[in-house]
Amino acid sequence: MSQGHKVTGKSMERLLEVKNLKVDFQLEKQLIHAVMGVDLSVNKNETVVLAGESGSGKTITALALTRILPPNASIVSGEIIFKGNNILDFNPKQMSGVRGKNIAYVFQEPTSYLNPVYTIGDQIAEVIILHQKLQRREAQARARELLEQVKINDLDRVLTSYPHQLSGGMNQRVFIAMSLACQPDLLIADEPTTSLDVTIEAQILKLLLELKEKLGFSLLFITHNLAIARKISHRVYVMYQGKVVEEALTSEIFDHPKHFHTQELIAAYQKIGKI
Amino acid sequence: MIKYIYKRLLGMIPVLLGITIISFVIIHLAPGKPTTLDQAMNPKVSPEIRLRLAKLYGLDKPLAVQYLEWTKRLLRFDLGRSFSDNRPVKDKILERIPLTVSINSLSLIFVFLVAIPMGIKASLKPGRGFDNFSTFLSFILFAMPTFWLALLLMQFFCITLGWLPISGIKSLDFEYFSLGRKVWDVAWHLILPVFVSSLGSLAVISRYMRSSMMEALTQPYIYTAWAKGLSQRQVVYKHALRNASLPIVTIIGLSIPGLLGGSVIFESIFALPGLGRLFYEAVMMRDYPLIMAEVVLGAVLTMAGNLIADISYAYVDPRIRYK
Amino acid sequence: MLMLIRGSAINEMRKNPYLIVGIIIIGILSLAAILAPLVSPYDPSLIDSQGLLMPPSPKHWLGTDSLGRDLFSRLVYGSRISLSIGIIAMGIATFLGLLLGAWAGFYGKFSDTLIMRFADIMLCFPTFFLILAVVAILEPSIYNIMIIIGLTSWMGPARLIRGEILSLKEREFIQAERALGATDARIIIRHLIPNAIGPVLVNATLGIAGAILLESGLSFLGLGVQPPIPSWGNILIESKSTLGIAWWITLFPGLAILVTILGFNFIAEGLKKVIG
Numbered sequence: 001m002s003q004g005h006k007v008t009g010k011s012m013e014r015l016l017e018v019k020n021l022k023v024d025f026q027l028e029k030q031l032i033h034a035v036m037g038v039d040l041s042v043n044k045n046e047t048v049v050l051a052g053e054s055g056s057g058k059t060i061t062a063l064a065l066t067r068i069l070p071p072n073a074s075i076v077s078g079e080i081i082f083k084g085n086n087i088l089d090f091n092p093k094q095m096s097g098v099r100g101k102n103i104a105y106v107f108q109e110p111t112s113y114l115n116p117v118y119t120i121g122d123q124i125a126e127v128i129i130l131h132q133k134l135q136r137r138e139a140q141a142r143a144r145e146l147l148e149q150v151k152i153n154d155l156d157r158v159l160t161s162y163p164h165q166l167s168g169g170m171n172q173r174v175f176i177a178m179s180l181a182c183q184p185d186l187l188i189a190d191e192p193t194t195s196l197d198v199t200i201e202a203q204i205l206k207l208l209l210e211l212k213e214k215l216g217f218s219l220l221f222i223t224h225n226l227a228i229a230r231k232i233s234h235r236v237y238v239m240y241q242g243k244v245v246e247e248a249l250t251s252e253i254f255d256h257p258k259h260f261h262t263q264e265l266i267a268a269y270q271k272i273g274k275i
Numbered sequence: 276m277i278k279y280i281y282k283r284l285l286g287m288i289p290v291l292l293g294i295t296i297i298s299f300v301i302i303h304l305a306p307g308k309p310t311t312l313d314q315a316m317n318p319k320v321s322p323e324i325r326l327r328l329a330k331l332y333g334l335d336k337p338l339a340v341q342y343l344e345w346t347k348r349l350l351r352f353d354l355g356r357s358f359s360d361n362r363p364v365k366d367k368i369l370e371r372i373p374l375t376v377s378i379n380s381l382s383l384i385f386v387f388l389v390a391i392p393m394g395i396k397a398s399l400k401p402g403r404g405f406d407n408f409s410t411f412l413s414f415i416l417f418a419m420p421t422f423w424l425a426l427l428l429m430q431f432f433c434i435t436l437g438w439l440p441i442s443g444i445k446s447l448d449f450e451y452f453s454l455g456r457k458v459w460d461v462a463w464h465l466i467l468p469v470f471v472s473s474l475g476s477l478a479v480i481s482r483y484m485r486s487s488m489m490e491a492l493t494q495p496y497i498y499t500a501w502a503k504g505l506s507q508r509q510v511v512y513k514h515a516l517r518n519a520s521l522p523i524v525t526i527i528g529l530s531i532p533g534l535l536g537g538s539v540i541f542e543s544i545f546a547l548p549g550l551g552r553l554f555y556e557a558v559m560m561r562d563y564p565l566i567m568a569e570v571v572l573g574a575v576l577t578m579a580g581n582l583i584a585d586i587s588y589a590y591v592d593p594r595i596r597y598k
Numbered sequence: 599m600l601m602l603i604r605g606s607a608i609n610e611m612r613k614n615p616y617l618i619v620g621i622i623i624i625g626i627l628s629l630a631a632i633l634a635p636l637v638s639p640y641d642p643s644l645i646d647s648q649g650l651l652m653p654p655s656p657k658h659w660l661g662t663d664s665l666g667r668d669l670f671s672r673l674v675y676g677s678r679i680s681l682s683i684g685i686i687a688m689g690i691a692t693f694l695g696l697l698l699g700a701w702a703g704f705y706g707k708f709s710d711t712l713i714m715r716f717a718d719i720m721l722c723f724p725t726f727f728l729i730l731a732v733v734a735i736l737e738p739s740i741y742n743i744m745i746i747i748g749l750t751s752w753m754g755p756a757r758l759i760r761g762e763i764l765s766l767k768e769r770e771f772i773q774a775e776r777a778l779g780a781t782d783a784r785i786i787i788r789h790l791i792p793n794a795i796g797p798v799l800v801n802a803t804l805g806i807a808g809a810i811l812l813e814s815g816l817s818f819l820g821l822g823v824q825p826p827i828p829s830w831g832n833i834l835i836e837s838k839s840t841l842g843i844a845w846w847i848t849l850f851p852g853l854a855i856l857v858t859i860l861g862f863n864f865i866a867e868g869l870k871k872v873i874g
Contacts, residue, residue, distance in 0.1 A: 068501040070493075092506070100504035115496040117517050117593055127503045156388065162593040178503075301728070304735050418859035420811055422818055423852030426837050434842035493685075532656070537728030540815055540831075554727065555819060558734040570731045574722040577828035 016042040016247035021078035034060045036242040047219040049229040052239035066099050101131045104179035106189040109222045114163040120158035124178045131182045146177040169200035190222045238262045299342050302567050346503040355564035365566045377547035379534045382473040390477050394484025416478035423541045425471045442546035466544045491519040528584025532577040617639025623861030631677040638671035649857030651844050661846040669745025672828040679829045684810040690801045695755025717753040730769030733821045798874040807862035
C-alpha cells in the first residue's frame, strides 16, 4: 500500500502550511520549549505522517494547529496558514468555524475522549447541529448514516449507548464518524490505533484510508510506529525534541534515512520485525 | 440500578438496628434512672405517679427487655409521652417538622443558587482575582461560628438598621393580617435565619464545585469538545459542568446531619419553633422521651439522606446507571 | 515531616505561608493561654461594680461585661478552656481512632467489618444531637465535654488510618519485617503508623478547630462550660441580652473563636502541602 509512486510536493494544492511554529509550556517555575520552530505542510488529498517518540512534541504540534492547547501552553510565534489564511489571526468565532468543520481530530484513547454523560447519538449530532444548523431529529438521522459509513452494525443500540458501554474499537469508529460528520478538509489523527488491539488496529486503518479515498480529505497521521507510516503515507516528518529533524517522501526516507534519530526509529521497528 | 437500590436498602437494616442500640445505650448512661433525675425538675410529681411512670416505661425490668419493648414501640411509631407536658412525643415532633424542613430546604436552595456559580467562576481562572477572593471568603465562612455571625447580623440588621425582625416566626399582630401579608410576614422573619444557616454549606459547596470543575476541565473529552468547534460557553457549561455536577448531587443528601445540628443553635437564637429548638428545650428540661425520639429521628434522617445521596448519584451517572 | 525539625526547613517554610501564619496565630494563642495570669491585666472574676458594661477604654481594653468583669482578661482565661478542651478532646478522638482504625485495617475481615459498621452507625447521628443528648444525661462539665467530644469524633481518624494501613499492609518492607519475625504490634507501631500519620495529623488539626467550635456552641447554649468559668462560648450568652447596647461583648469573643479556628485551619492547609 505504499504511496511512493504518487508524486507530491509543490505541484499539488497546498492545504496547510506551518512556518516556524513555537509553543511554550509554563510548568511551575520552569518554561519549557515544547515546539521549537517547526515547519510542515499538508497538501490536498495527501497522507502525511508526523513521526517521533513520546515527548517529541508531535501531539502539541497537532493540537496547536487549531489552537487547542492546555491552559499553561501558548503559541509563541510562527504562522499556521490554512487555505490561504493565517489562523493565528482568527478570532474565537472564526476558530469555531474552522474546528470540526474544516479541520477535525481523532485522538488516541477514544473512550476517554468521548464525554461519558452523553449518548453517542447526541455527541455526533452535536457537531452536526453546530456547523450544519440542522434540527435535532435530522442531525440524529444523519448521525445514523455516519455510523453506517464507518461499518457499525447495531446502529440503534450504538446511537443510544454511552461511551463506557462500547469497546475501544467501536468508540474509535464512532469518533471517526463524528470527526467526518461535517466533511472536513483535513483530518488530524493522533495515534488513533495505539491503544487498540492489533486486529482492530488493522481494521481501523483500513477504514480510515477507505474513507479518505471516498470523501477526499487530507490526513495528518501522527504515530511512533514507522511500520504504519510506511504503509499509509506519501510523506513523513520526523520530530525529535521539539524540532522537525527530517522530512522526505516515504519512498526515500525508509531507504535513505538521513538523520540519526530517523535511523533509530527505523531500527527499532526493524528489530521487532515490523518493517 | 434496581439491584443497587435493593442492596442499599438491605444494608440499611443493620444500621437501623445499631442506631436503636446506641440511642438506647446513651439514654441509659444516666447514673440514676430517668425518673429520679426528673424529680429534681418536678417536685410536684407524687410517689404514685412516679411509680406509674416507672412501670409505664418498664423501668423496673432488665435492660434487654426494656430495649426490646422500646424498639417494638418505635416500630409502631409510638414515641412515648413528653415528660414536660405529657403530650405524645410524636405529635410534638410532627408539628415542628414543617418549619425546620422549610428553612433547611430554602437554605439549600439558596446555597445552590450562590455556591455553584461561585465555584464555577473560581474554577475558570484559578489563582486569579475572583478565585482568590472566594477562597478567602470560604476560609472565613468555614471558620466562623454561625451563632456568632447570627448575633452580629441581628445586631446590624435588626437593631441598628431595623430592617429585619429580631426573632420569632410571626409578628405580634399576625392574626389580623390578610393572607398576603401573613405570607410576607413569615418570609420576612425567615430571611435572616435562612441566610445564616446557609453560610456554612456555602463555603463547602463552592469549594467542592470549584475543584470538581477544575478536575472536569482537564479531562480528555474537553479537548474533543474544543476540537468540534464549540464555544467556550458550550465547552464549560455543556461538557464540563455536566460531569462536574455529578458529585454535587450527593451533597444534598449528605448535608442533612449538618443542617439538623445547626438548626438546634440558630432556631434557639431566632426563637423559631422548629425541631432544633424542640430538641434544645427537651435537653434543658431533661425530657428523655423527647430527647431519645429526636436522636433516633436525627439518625434515621441522616441515614435516609445518605441513601438518597447514593441513589441520586447512581441515577445521574450513566456509568453506574447502565451497568 | 521530619524535615520541619531540621534547620534546612526554613526554605520550605517560606514557600508555605499558610503554615507560617497558622503557627504564629496558634503560637501566640497558646502563649496567652499558658501565661494567662501574666497576660491578663485583671482577675477574670473580679467584679467592678462601678464599671458595668463599659465600652473599650485604656482601663479595660476590650470593655467590661454586665458584672463589671474585664472582657480581655476573661477572653485570655477563656483561651485556656477552649484550647485545652479542643486539644484533649481531639487527643482522645485521635487515640481511639488510631487504635480502632489500626486494628480494623491490620486484622481485616471480621474486625474490620465490625469496627467500620460501628463507625457508620455513629456517623449517622448528627454530632450536635448526640453530644447534646449525652450532656443532658451526664450534666455539663469541662471534663465531660472533652470526653464526649472525643468519643464522638474518633470515626474520622479511624477511617483514615485504616485506609492508610490497608494500602501499606502489602508493601515489601512490611513483608520483610514479617519475614524477620517482627510481632504485629511492632509492625503497627514502628512502621505502619509513622507512615500513615500525615493525613491523621491534618485531620487532628482540623479536629481541634472543630472541637473548639463545638464547645463554643455548647457553652453558648448553656450546656457546655458553666459560668463563672469563662469560655468564649459562654461569654457570648450575654451578648443575646446586650445586643445593641454592648457591641464589644458580641464582637470580641466571636473574633477570638474565628481567629483561633482560622489559625488551625491554616496549619492544616500548610500541613497538607508538606505532606504533598
